[in-house]
Amino acid sequence: MPASSTSLKQKPSVLTPIQLIYAGGTFGSYGRPLAPLDADVFLPALQQLLSEHNKTDNLPAISWLDNTLIKDSSQLTPNDFVHFYTLLLEAYAQGLRQFVLITGTDTLSYLGAFLAEAFAGSDICVVVTGSMRPLLDSEILQTYAIDANSDAWDNLSASLRLAAGGEPGVKISFGGEAWPAQTVQKIHSHDFMAFTGHMRAAYPANSYQKRLPAARLQHWIDDQLTLSASIQAHVEHASIYPIYCVPNSPDVLSAQLSALLEQPPSGIILLGFGAGNVPYSAGLADALSRAYEAGHMVVCASQCPFGGVSDSYAAGSWQYDYHVLAGGRLTIPAIYARLLWLLLRYDTPTRRRQRWTHTINQSDTAAKRNR
CATH class of the missing domain: 3.40.50.40 (Rossmann fold)
Structure with missing residues (x-):
């Protein structure tokens, strides 16, 4: 899409739902043996669970951002990283600002760091999360129920609350903590405290703006959209x-x-x-x-x-x-x-x-x- 054909919509209010992106991984796996559920199965189940727990957990309102790329994170490639960048960029250009991305843990830190680089200088708020155990209990086959022994619900709840705060930047939320994405690395292959990071982050974390004026935001978006075709071409090699x-x-x-x-x-x-x-x-x-x-x-x-x-x-x-x-x-x-x-x-x-x-x-x- 040419930059000239895209105009920034009015900034969403603080009541605008957080855009939730489901990209697969352990979080959405279910059954015997475990396998990722398709989005058209998993998302309605997750939406129902969020509705049931909203009163007690006081979670912010959410909406779904359609995503066609759902795969095991160990299979992600540079093309896939660009897919998520483009998905977020197009939504950001339409005035949406707060996002939670659910992905697998194998390449979670790589994807988070890439998005942090790609959105440097903007005021977008992206929280990347996942889990070490699936959200749904595979011992209960009659209905979809939260696995009480999983870390998935707590990670999702914490990520939604963090995104609701709207602080600009790309962060990773996991195991009750959150860090700027470019400081994070996986340090354990199966423990719930699988990731660590720190808050002494410089670029790109220090490039994010509290809130960009409309003209500067439009300029940032136009620049990115102008480069989209070039980025798509370069990623092939x-x-x-x-x-x-x-x-x-x-x-x-x-x-x-x-x-x-x-x-x-x-x-x-x-x-x-x-x-x-x-x-x-x-x-x-x-x-x-x-x-x-x-x-x-x-x-x-x-x-x-x-x-x-x-x-x-x-x-x-x-x-x-x-x-x-x-x-x-x-x-x-x-x-x-x-x-x-x-x-x-x-x-x-x-x-x-x-x-x-x-x-x-x-x-x-x-x-x-x-x-």
Whole structure:
């Protein structure tokens, strides 16, 4: 849709229902064996349960945002991330502002971080949630009933209340806590407290506006709509490749990296030891230089869940002389999300690198202020 054909509708009032998006995952699974319910089955059941519990739980009003993409989150691809971005963008352009997205936990932190990057500078409010156990009790086959031993209802209730507050930004709500999306990572494979994050978030969290004036909001939306066709075209070839350091010969790393050099310009995450230490070899240094010349963005991240990377150790600092970008304190999902958005949003490797450096500098400055 051309930007000129879209005009912003009047801002919704605070009574406008929260738009609920169901995208599958454990949350909507049911039966023996467990399998995700189709939307036309699950959503009416969920709506009935919300109506029954509304009086006691005092939940905000909701409406459904139609979504055709329902799949296990481990199967999500960059194309799917763009689908959810487009779905939210079109609703936002029509004046809707508060959303709750239910998805699976495998890639929940990746999707949340991507949406945070994509909507930077707006005043949208998106809460992403899921569950470690299904909402519905599969032991009760005569009717749909909430599983009292599941975390799903509590996660949904908390997310709806958070979205009702309308604070701009993309957040992840899980296990009784909520964090800016780009700080979140999954730390447990089956515990209810499966995710963690922190509130010392810089960009893109600090780019969100409390409430954009109508003219600025229209300008933001027009810019995004104008880029939609380009983003759809770029996503067909956008790939992010991880290279994980283990105690091998550096020749293994150089061989892995060299194998990617014939691919279109992409994002490459080099997962180093500790503060980003990577074993040196002349072959790896040469491969990094060739990756840069081919237009790839190589970013060093830490395998550690907290702390990020540093150039204070010689074992890690050498790589930055060969055009590797530092991941700073970003999580692996956040690095993936930022690389993917840069590949979709900007046309040239130079502009992508400039934007990466700008956003990382913003993050580092904010981190120093928060110490």
